[in-house]
Amino acid sequence: MSISSLLLFAAVYFAAVATPGPGVAALVARVLGHGLTGVAPFILGYVVGDLIWLTIAATGLAAIAHLFAGAFIALRFAGAAYLIYIAWGMARSSFAAGSETQAPLRATRGWRAFSGSLSLTLGNPKVIVFFLSIMPLVVDLNAVTPATIATIATIAVVVLSATLAAYALAADRARALLRSSRAMRYAQRAAAGVIAGVAVAIAAR
Numbered sequence: 001m002s003i004s005s006l007l008l009f010a011a012v013y014f015a016a017v018a019t020p021g022p023g024v025a026a027l028v029a030r031v032l033g034h035g036l037t038g039v040a041p042f043i044l045g046y047v048v049g050d051l052i053w054l055t056i057a058a059t060g061l062a063a064i065a066h067l068f069a070g071a072f073i074a075l076r077f078a079g080a081a082y083l084i085y086i087a088w089g090m091a092r093s094s095f096a097a098g099s100e101t102q103a104p105l106r107a108t109r110g111w112r113a114f115s116g117s118l119s120l121t122l123g124n125p126k127v128i129v130f131f132l133s134i135m136p137l138v139v140d141l142n143a144v145t146p147a148t149i150a151t152i153a154t155i156a157v158v159v160l161s162a163t164l165a166a167y168a169l170a171a172d173r174a175r176a177l178l179r180s181s182r183a184m185r186y187a188q189r190a191a192a193g194v195i196a197g198v199a200v201a202i203a204a205r
Contacts, residue, residue, distance in 0.1 A: 001139070001148045009138050010155050016134070017163045021126045024167055026117075031171035041114040043164045048114075049121025050160055051153055053131040058141060058149045077123070 018024075023046055031039060121127055135141075139152065 001144070001151070005139065006151060006155060009135070009152060010159055012134065012138050013130075013156060014159050014163065016126075016130045017160050022124055023117075023121065023126070024164070026120065027164055028167055028171040031168050032175050035175060036168060036172050038110065038113045039168050041110055042117045043161060043168070045114040045117030045119075046121050046164060047157055047160050049118050049124075050127060050131075050156055052122065053127055054135070054153060054156055055149070057131040057135055058139075058144050058152065060141065 027039075027042065027046075030042065144152075
């Protein structure tokens with residue numbers, strides 16, 4: 001695969017990742033509500049989910065994926081349920097004046113954060129459409145080799161993790177500007193509303 005083709009993939013993939021969608025909305029709202037605590041495993045779940053779909057598309061397993069469409073529908077609802085759980089916890093949380101938030105829910109950290117964002121990604125229609133419909137327009141899947149797949153995967157990891165990290169840092173910066181406990185409380189409730197809305201949108205697709 002030529003350098004120009006790899007650069008084209010990187011550009012198209014970046015455009016898809018940077019365009020606000022369910023994943024970005026959930027990440028930003030989550031950071032507004034809880035800060036950067038547990039954001040690394042949350043982003044890792046997105047990365048692993050994209051790599052799974054990339055592998056499915058690049059190895060010609062798309063037809064098999066269609067056969068197991070029901071499983072991906074179940075994953076979509078699992079991801080939506082996870083977001084609803086997070087939104088509910090955020091809506092119930094309160095801020096003490098002049099202090100940080102209460103201890104984040106366990107579901108926002110570690111393995112639970114990772115598995116939640118992974119299931120969200122595996123069932124995200126935006127991700128599925130990109131890898132099964134758009135990527136084949138940019139990458140000649142009939143000519144890919146293991147080395148090519150590894151190179152594309154590396155590009156995907158760098159682009160996705162860097163883009164989501166930038167969104168997370170920007171959201172954390174916006175959160176830092178809301179210094180009063182009252183403003184933080186409103187921001188947290190608004191973030192909970194956004195996450196709940198994302199969950200409903202994903203479940204309804």
